[in-house]
Amino acid sequence: MWKQPSPANSSFNEFNTFPLPQTQRGQSSHAHHGPVGHTQQPLVTGTSVLGLKYEGGVMIAADNLASYGSLARFRDIQRLHPLGKHTLLGVAGDMSDFQWLKKELDALLREEDALALTDSHPSLSPKNIYELLSNLFYARRSKMNPVWNAVLVGGWDKVKQESFLAYVDLLGTTYTAPTLATGFGAHLAQPLLREAYEAKAGIDGNGPLLTKEEAEKVLEDCMKVLFYRDARSLNKYQIATITSEGVSISDSKSADTYWKFAEGLRGYGAQTQ
């Protein structure tokens, strides 16, 4: 989904972030500061993030892999990040941009907490954080310097007493739905999530929501499907739940998989017959 790292001398850019930055000799501002570097492509990437609203909250799932191209380079990376008591980000895409994002948002929330010491005002709601993120992502893509991520924001709105789930990506695209997925998940898992959600809630979402157990089951099924079919995924993932009680992130777990059928497959890899 996030493509291969392309060679350093490549002049063709598959994400179409044209023009490429060029070092210009003899320009005084550049001479002092060096050329401005913009992210041209993601390097170390995380794949799908899944989100699902259920009875009393919202769940977000992501695996623990950070790939370097097609290499499963880092296999113990948490891609779920809590912000305050009632918000959680699930992040796909460039992992160094994710680390930067964490740093910035944590600093902002720390500042908010410090201010709250004097006026006791409630901290930023999930909606507020999402608004900030969508502004940030759109501003950065408009500077031709995108924050190379796709993010699911899950949270609990304390004022409305309802769950919150929304998507924002490197282009500043935003949308919200009771079930969401980034990357390959949008193709492979989203139909499964919708099917399970609509089976109880109906197309208009007026019926009952999935229970906690049902939601967890659906997410585990989806993570398994993604592991089978997404070559950049890992069978080691975490699920976060955000309710009125707050955020909780599970330990890493894996789905039971079945590979017996693989013996009968022909046409992939080295085969003797």
Next chain:
Amino acid sequence: MVCHIPFFFRNSYDSDNTTFSPQGKLFQVEYALEAVKQGSAAIGLRSKNHAVLLTLKRSTGELATYQKKLIRIDDHVGVAIAGLTSDARVLSNFMRQQAMRSRMTFGRAIPVGRIVQSIADRAQTNTQEYGRRPYGVGFLVIGQDETGPHLYEFSPSGTAFEYYAHSIGARSQSAKTYLEKNFESFEDAPLAELINHGLSALHDTLQQDKSLSLHNTSIAIIGPPDAEIENLAQSAAAKRGNFRVWENEGVEELLKAWRRSRGEPEDGPQEEQPAAQPSAEQAQSAEGSENAPAGAPAGGEDVTMEEQ
């Protein structure tokens, strides 16, 4: 040798706002606080549901309108000013920017305490950096946020304190005395009662021969509307419980309700127009009879006031 100091150098520590006097004072800051006292009075009160501001407007002369003293910052914040109007404009513009910034980046109305702190921080800078002067204006700020209604005082010394009730500006001590006597009932007071208390406090700041009228009184409210005393058809802000200002004809009903609550005639002491007419007639008739005594016009005005 005795050094002769010219009399107009009253104080060698007052020309530089960043230097302490040996008594530990920053004279420029103290003078700025004096500028606030020169401005006409502003009063603020708060209940558990509402915050209100009441101001006494001044006109600079017969041909001038009364100067507005209430400024809307955002739907949920507004200020009353006392002191230099131009300094108030600078600070209120800054507050408006802060309010918009919060709405744009977070989709959140800025918490009231934080917007007040932001101007207090600016004012503090002016007391510590060489070559600057303190603001010559004080604010009473009302607003509502997720923690309910608030009333703050901002002063040029760089402080921002929260109050149940407060007053600033000329003769504001009289209002403060009234507020201190009555503030314990404010918390549970309905809007109409809160405004009446405010008007009574404002009334106490008046000189002996003046009275509150629809020309010199303006009232700002934040919190749920009260259709009994507010003309909701005239104000969408009122319907939504946002910051709204009642002045001129709009404040008439509020003034009447206040006078009724004090057992006074609803239309109040008839000074301005009705008073002007008879005295003008008197003067004319006096001119006609050509025996007007020198002191008659002034005396006449006083008498008509006393009568009504």
